[in-house]
Amino acid sequence: MGHRCCGKQKVKRGLWSPEEDEKLIKHITTRGHGSWSSVPKHAGLQRCGKSCRLRWINYLRPELKRGSFTPEEEQIIIDVHRILGNRWAQIAKHLPGRTDNEVKNFWNSCIKKKLISQGLDPKTHNLISSHQRASNKIGGSSRSQPHDQQKPISVNFTTVNSQMKNCSAELNSSSSSPIVTLYNAQQPPMVETMATPPTHQYHDDQNPNAAWTSVKDPTFHEPSTESTVNISSSSSSSSMNLSVFGLLGNSTCLYAAGAQPFEAPRIILEGEQSKGSEEVLQQEKEKLLEMEMIKAIDDQDMDASLMESSSFDFSFLESTLMSTGVTSHDLNSMADFAWNY
DNA sequence: AACGTTGACAACCGCAGAATT
DNA sequence: CAATTCTGCGGTTGTCAACGT
Incomplete structure (x- = not known):
């Protein structure tokens, strides 16, 4: 044949x-x-x-590393997948000694099911409704797997930061306009600063009828300059709490307030409707800032372990979006940014 | 013991883009 | 510049072993 x-x-x-x-x-x-x-x-x-x-x-x-994935590697996969989606080769670049095939297999056979069992959509990493979860119900395996331990999925911004840098490089090297959707008309056009401590959501798998349980994040600290990022844009700014990405301190978890389905974070860039000469200057500043950010992130990559997980730089993200011609009405969510790009 | 199910892993397929002719 | 070849990627399928019934 x-x-x-x-x-x-x-x-x-x-x-x-x-x-x-x-x-x-x-x-x-x-x-x-x-x-x-x-x-x-x-x-x-x-x-x-x-x-x-x-x-x-x-x-x-x-140079291949054999053996099962470590929890750290698993975390990296989840974090980067949240940003990039099924770009296994890109994800594998964050895992020395691992191949895209390995990562893909691990995702499909383990992480995907774990996310679903936690009520998370493996595509968007958002919480899915109980109705959807019921239809997607994955039966528990009779075989115990090393990675089947039910632990909350978290997002680590060290890897996210790194990925955003990659995104930026690719965006800037692209001659065509990126397809980035950044605003969902169904959502209020502002991200409210989190006023109450976030909660982790757990679900009692032993009791399928049990409602989602909200647990206050023990690592939560009130919004500060570290946890709240002001996104400067032209003459105004908008605030965004890191909590919208499910990140809080070193112990990070995806969560949603109450029993409402988790909504993808919304990034709203105010003051984008009109552009005057001041904004041209501002854009120039932002481009310079972006270059600084890329350099800074490069340096961070040299020793990611030293980096605080809460150091994700939204101004960098914003400047990236700005420099590539993204407008506010196109802005939907980080997830969309990742999926569409 | 036989059979079915499941998970993990390896390999294949088809496509797209890059490189070469 | 078009045609061809090569390479890389993501999706899918195949295989095998472990486990439950």
């Missing part, structure tokens, strides 16, 4: 044997892969080049 990708007739498929692995490793370590299409011939393999490449990248590379 022929093979679509290379047209070869005698191409082996399916699992790789140790002998094949050995041949491929030997060939690539001594001669490099060069053109993958020529690897099978030179390595003496009855495989197509594509298959060789996949085998090497996903399994044989010496």
Whole structure:
């Protein structure tokens, strides 16, 4: 049977044997892969080049980290996925030694179900209604899995920050206008500063009829300059509490007030309707600021462990959006920013 | 013990964009 | 500049082992 990708007739498929692995490793370590299409011939393999490449990248590379994902890695995946969606290759770049295939498999077999079991939409990471959850109900596995422990999903802004930098770079390198939706007409055009301590939401899986339980976040601290970010925009500003992203201090959780479904955070950039000469100057300032931010974030990436998780920089995000021509009426949510971009 | 189900992992497929001819 | 080839990516499927009935 022929093979679509290379047209070869005698191409082996399916699992790789140790002998094949050995041949491929030997060939690539001594001669490099060069053109993958020529690897099978030179390595003496009855495989197509594509298959060789996949085998090497996903399994044989010496720098690969084997074994199950750590909680930290899991957290990174969740955080970055919230921003980027199913961009597994991008997500995997945040996990040294992990492949996009690994991340994807881990997501589909574990994290996705965990999110659903916690009432979170794995696509948007928002809370989904009990009605939706009922229809999406995933039966609990009879087999205990190391990652099945029900712990709250949290968002860590160290990784988010890093991702936003990537987004920025890509946005700025794109010649076409990004499709970014930033405003939902159904929502009030302001993010209110959180006046009451946030709550974590848990659901008693032992009792499917139980209502969602709200628990005050023990790490909550009243809004301050650290937890509330003023987004300067032209001559006015709008406030946004980090809580809209589910982040509060080092212990972070997604939560929603009361039993209402969690709404995606809304970013509203005021004063965007009219642009005068002052705004042109302001934009220039913001571009400079953005460059500073990118540099700062680069530095942060050098040692992310030193960074406070609450240091996510919304002014950076805003300047990124501003510099790419995003207008307020297009602004819906961070999620939309991520999904649409 | 046999069978069905589930989860984890590996591999394949098709597409899109980049690179090359 | 068009055609072709190569590469990378995300979605999907296949395989295997563990577990429950």
